[in-house]
Amino acid sequence: MTSTEAVTGVPFTLNGKDLEADSGELLIDAAERHGVHIPRFCYHPRMKPVGMCRMCLVEVDTGRGPALQPSCMLPVTPEMKVETESEATKEAQDGVLEFLLANHPLDCPVCDKGGECPLQDNAYAFGPGETRFVEEKRHYEKPIPISDLVHLDRERCILCDRCTRFASEVAGDSLIHFIDRGSQTQVNTFPDHPFASYFSGNTVQICPVGALTSAPYRFKARPWDLDAVESTAAVDTTGARVVLQSSQDKLVRVVGVDSDAVNWSWLSDKDRFSYGANNSTERITEPQIKSGGSRKPARWGDALKQAAGALRGPADRIAAIGGSRMSLESQYAWSKLLKGVLGTDHVNAQLGDGLPAALVLGVDRATIAEACEPGGVIVLVGPDPKEEVPTLFLRLRHALVEDGASLIELTPRATSLSNLADVRLAATPGTAGQVMAALADGRLDDEVGTVASAELAKAHELLTSGRPVTMVFGRANLAESARYVADAVGALRRLVPEARFLPALRRGNVHGALEMGLAPGFLPGGIRNRRTNFGRWPSTPEFEGKDTDNVLRGCLNGDFDTVILLGADPLGDFPDQKLAAEALASVTNIISVDTFLNESSALADVILPAAMWGEYDGTFCNMERRLSPMRAKVTAPGRCRPDWMIAAELSLAIGPDLGFVTLDELQAELSSSAGSFTDVSWDEVASADDGPVLSTDRNWDLEFGDPADLPTGPGYGFRLIVDRKMWDMGTTTQQATGLGGLAQNAAIRLAPADVQLMELVGHEVVAIDQGDFQVEVPFVSDPAVIPRTAWMPARLPGFDARQLVAAGRSITQVRLHLPDRDVTTGSSGSAEGSGANG
Amino acid sequence: MGYLDGFPVTFKKIFEGVTTRQYRGGRDATTEDKAPKPERLHGRHVLNRYEDGMEKCIGCELCAGVCPAKCIYVRGADNPPDDPKSPGERYGYVYEINYLRCIHCDLCVEACPTEAITETKLFEFSFTNRDDAIYTKDELLVGDDGMPQHMPWEDWRPGEDEFTSGWMRATAPGGKAAFEGKVGWSGELGYGVRAPEAGQTAVEIEGTEGSSSSGDHDHDHDDSHGHGGGHH
Ligand code: SF4
Ligand code: SF4
Ligand code: SF4
Ligand code: FES
Secondary structure (H helix, E strand, C coil): CCCCCCCCCCEECCCCCEEEEEECCCCCHHHHHCCCCCCCCCCCCCCCCCCCCCCCEEEEECCCEEEEEEEECCCCCEEEECCCCCHHHHHHHHHHHHHHHHHHHCHHHCCCCCCCCCCHHHHHHCCCCCCCCCCCCCCCCCCCCCCCCCCCHHHHHCCCHHHHHHHHHCCCCCCEEEECCHHHHHEEECCCCCCCCCCCCCHHHCCCCCCCCECCCCCCCCCCCEEEEECCCCCCCCEEEEEEEEEEEEEEEEEECCCCCCCCCCCHHHHHHHHHHHHHHCCCCCEEECCCCCECCCCCCHHHHHHHHHHCCCCCEEEECCCCCHHCCCCCCCHHHHHHCCCCCCCCCCCCCCCCHHHHHCCEEEEEECCCCCCEEEEECCCCCCHCCCHHHHHHHHHHHCCEEEEEEEECCCCCCCHHHEEEEEEECHHHHHHHHHHHHHHCCCCCCCCHHHHHHHHHHHHCCCCEEEEEECCCCCCCCCCCHHHHHHHHHCCCCCCCCECCCCCCHHHHHCCCCCCCCCCCCCCCCCCCCCCCCCCCCCCCCCCCHHHHHHHCCCCCCCCEEECCCCHHCCCCCCHHHHHHHHHHHHEEEEECCCCCHHHHCEEEEEEECCCCEEEEEECCEEEEECCCCCCCCCCCCCHHHHHHHHHHCCCCCCCCCCCHHHHHHHHHHHHCCCCCCCHHHHHHCCCCCCCCCCCCCCCCCCCCCCCCCCCCCCEECCCCCCCCCHHHHHHCCCCCCHCCCEEEEHHHHHHCCCCCCCCEEEEEEEECCCCEEEECCCCCCCCEECCCCCCCCCCCCCHCCCCCCCCCEEHHHHHHCCHHHCCCCCHHHHHHHC | CCCCCCCCHHHHCCCCCCCCCCCCCEEEECCCCEECCCCCCCCCCCECEECCCCCCCEEEHHHHHHHHCCEEEEEECCCCCCCCCCCEEEEEEEEEEEECCCCCCHHHHHHCCCCCEECCCCCCCCCCCCHHHCHHHHHCCCCCCCCCCCCCCCCCCCCCCCCHHHHHHCCCCCCCCHHHHCCCCCCCCCECCCCCCCCCCHHHHHHHHHHHHHHHHHHHHHHHHHHHHHHH
């Protein structure tokens, strides 16, 4: 070996064997890789080591004689000699465990961790078996709820620092800490500040003892009566990998899986706890038919017959909305039924809160790993990732905090990543495209809208520095047209042609839906409908369909007879609530394929009950186009069926046979007809650790045109920003145990400067005046808001901001003024109270 | 012919004596008294209570986990704070044993950390439907006097329901003579703390110890694990 050769391996000796470690590798990891498990409590491979628990002590000789050292803090150095089974190591392990158990209560039989507890396992495998302590143990109040979802039992805590490190290092919500000193040290929250983190469930998963337990799982089952299967979370488009666990054919727990490509074992609380909706007693469990104003349970045969009857009319008078809840296979089946059999192209999985299908399908797609590349530049033109794609938020945050990535944020309000952003381009609604165009054209000397020229220059420098650029794009604002996002994408492509894009859409399997052609103008595989033969389909649509916006408007004009709702609730979900309500009231037939009775399915003439996530097998396609399995763990209740079977049966009721009766046959047909799926190995999808990423060479030459001009309004208004919170009045959240109460009451958020200007200080509500519509809503002064804009998340209890949105407008303005009914601080005790708190 | 070949056998047997013997309810052939049952006979279970009436079962499912016949179904729940059913956080909210499957091995009794589940000496119960065969918590739980409940189809004789509690369990961890005569169980409703049994002969145990001292040491070590965990 010459001295110029790079050192690839670090030679060391482990229990007498000569082995090699990677350079910089920690001893605990290197040993694990070579099959020697060193016991540990505090070390977690996804967090920085702290050496708190001392369980991993091993005898290490670096030439100065053997000494006990914590293997989680020690990178392997050349010629290190390690003994993990020597007398000294064993004695140290005995000692550490005896000390840890000095205060640990023996309530394993009632502890949710009992049976899968590292402390139990290590005590059994490495402990002394007896204790010499006879003293009374430390006592605290038994479990205290530190949030609505997490209980803390301080007696059981072994002070490993995992939960607290997770909260501050990974999630960035430093809401739990060690308090007090010495033997009184305990984990706790700040007084009056619950552990209200979107990621709190992860601390339950990583706590090596039963100190942190989850409220929904509390006493539901014991580890030995759990049955498990690996699957993919479908609440947002990140597609976090999970294990579904059931007991007695009921889902009782969801645990994160360490997928290197996607979620690194972390889950959002929504991923983790949404399974509760499966067990809700409100599920629709049998087909229903409406007759004479009331709904009656019906047999499948009758319900299908009635639905088929409503679908016999001309194809262009049938429309379908939704489909992003289903599996890829079900999406294919419905796509074939709607487009191939019925021949309608008025099909859209997005409910006016998404982006044009061509844009999402056609841009050069980044993987999450590429977006989070160390040293890369991330451009965020989209919603607050923490609210809408929370697992992606954790990856982005890690890239920014640990891996030297830079962030340019082009959003209409500050997000959870703003404090980590290198440049924040605070663009008011309607201006994102113009701002990005100015960067692309190098017009950096003048401000654009509310964005100062200095900020433009900084962003331009980052984008042209030659570092890899990824744009994370999505709908930041439901009250402005998606057009501006498209403009920004187009402009960035001009400036950085090799930039890649990661769409941060929100709705579950929406990427699967777009791939399967549940969008106007497309067929499965991202193929544009050329009105010729497609695969084994009987036909393809003869016309170009409308998106959800225009379908609903068409309903008002009487253009449609039948609307099929595929797990979609336009009344609860479409940005323009008024339009959705009027539209659905004016169509003749509504067929709803759904799991719950919601505002929209309650209007349906026929309801076909669908199986939920966790009750069917299928495939998920995430934002990277990564395919991973969604698996059935429990039996669907009542007479619910997987969506693809409903499509197949409905097709038979109409006449044609869709041509598949098993999932395998369906997948085979899908591969053969949908171009980009030809090479997909379904076995690989089912078994690979991370799941294959669908390879496409689309990078389409999209036409963007000139970015829209800066919109000019009447000038009196505040530009409205409406987006979504993780916890809202959505059906899943409301039906899942423990999540219903997490949605915060609606309030309109205004810039502090505007609150001053409007002399709102001391008031609690502000009046919104839309001409034909007046309302008073609570307001909050929030520095995240740009002056002359107003931010209000949709679908919260109290007031739904969607009432202010009118579909089709490029931006929405609201007129705000002092409330007529004067509620001032002086007359209201509660306002004084809150003042004192502040 | 052919199908008639079997009839000669049938007719021959009709005139032979009946060999089926009726069950005599455990009585011996001459008297009407039932034969005494061994002290540790494994009969149907009871769920015990503490002296203050609290249920001993904490709904931990250890019995269900160990049961080789998978015949126990337990669900735990939070103790209602205003009306706790058992000491501590958790109580057995559902408890069922299916006697069509139970093999009376008593592994559940050994697994229970609180001596909640034990077996009586009652094995004479014949039900006429499957529902009756599944004993629910209401049926298994001892009454306010600490006595097992008598189901209509069970044949109890006076005094038979007396020795049903944690006292029933193996008396000495690891079978070591050192534990003989020591109380290793909690008090129970109706009886208080039962006195230890004098019975087990020290001679036998010493004999085993002498024959393989090293093997016995290991055994003892394991067992004190289980014991220590069980009684706190
Ligand atoms: S609560 Fe659990 S994770 Fe947190 S410090 Fe204690 S033992 Fe560790
Ligand atoms: S005695 Fe044996 S078979 Fe019967 S319930 Fe107990 S563990 Fe199960
Ligand atoms: S092992 Fe004992 S305490 Fe636990 S569930 Fe069974 S009977 Fe109840
Ligand atoms: S694992 Fe090394 S000190 Fe805790």
